[in-house]
Amino acid sequence: MIEIRNFTKSFHNRLVIGDFSLFAREGTLTALLGPSGCGKSTFFDLLMGNISRDGGKLFLSGKEIPHLKGTAAYMSQKDLLLPWLTLRENALLPIAVKKTPSASDIREAEELFELLGLSGSGDLYPRHVSGGMAQRCTLARTILFRTPIVLLDEPFSAVDAITRQTLRSLLLLLRSRFRKTLLMITHDVEDALLLADSIIILSSAPMTAREKLAIPTPKENRQGDPSLQEKKERILAMLQEKVS
């Protein structure tokens, strides 16, 4: 489990993140839902230790840690595949930055490719595959980080509707089969409602937790759940209220 306690960050005396706290259990998906430019990239940079925070503490399984570097995988809206590497080499990159991938690492990558519907695509380059295949390769790379936490930065915003549906299922697989704790930043209310165990509505300038919603409905029953429609309208009203 991960706990963020009272994170704050200012730039040039302007508060960007104000007293932000979060608690997520192992194997859950927490969606951070907020408008564009609410400070999500800064928040991820704080978590990863790319920039220093002004205040606040971070705990992983009860132990205080300075940042999540080396403990969290990162998946963004862009596939971030290196065009000069094959899909297999891209998937194995988190291992390759530490050591030469072993035969068992390569076997694991191949098994993941099979699981994600990428069998036989390992030798292809990113420019030869569709956006959906590239995102699935990204997912394989995310798993091969072998970290308990995964940070998702609007992972589906750049894919078409059909691919999005497939990727949603794969993300749930990541959570259930690999027991990853996922923090997903999104501005898509539907993604948050269909995938998350809990949703934190963010306000911008500074980014703070405005409201927290638990989604108890099992994920497989969510598509037709009328209570989720109510929640969706409520969230949208909240977001619009902030904009207007």
Add this chain to the structure above:
Amino acid sequence: MKSRVLSLVFFGAFLLFWEFFCHAAEIQPFILPAPSRILRIIAEEAPLLLRHGAATAIEILLGTALSVIAAVILAAAMFIFPAAEKALAPLLVASQAIPVFALAPLLVAWLGYGMGSKILMAAVIIFFPVTVSLLQGFKSCDADLARLFSAMGAGTWKTFRLLYWPWAMPYFFAGLRVAVSVAAIGAVIGEWVGSMRGLGFLMMQANARLRTDLVFASIAVLSALSIFLWKIVCFFEKKCVHWSDTTNSL
């Protein structure tokens, strides 16, 4: 393919016009020789042109190699240490204000009439475009990719080697393509100022004896040499940067 045929047609038409103009206007060969005469001179003086062409080619190649080594070190240092960029960038830009012709006599005075001064001239003239292109390449890297490498726990060297270096390759080759084309200028200027061999030296000698046809033959060999070097760079670019959409198609 179509554009290549078109450029050959234009070039052929230009040569035909030149040939016709020289004969029709009865222009003396020491003023403007006809293309047919230049071709004949190239054939007749082939051993001489090849000997001097080889000397110029070596100067260009060694100058390019020296410049690339220096550019890679400097661009990497300026990228990794922003303070170094702040300190060196104004000097680098100011160095471009110095005319190459002003440097040539100094280099000959310091390094002598041998190849050294010409190699350095070629290196000096191409150092700036290669360094700037490479630095621009490093800087253009997607910030999200840098974030990804940071999340993977990659250190500075690993990130540089696995991310920034390959990312900057298309920029590096773009700079190198320009560089090999202009490196010939540096080498020839050096040969003009003082040398005992090279196409620049041959041009000066031929010009003094009103052998304009040999001057043109030297220019033709120099152009062919530049095109050949350009093609070599394009070949390596295609091999090394096969994944890039910007790879030169020439």
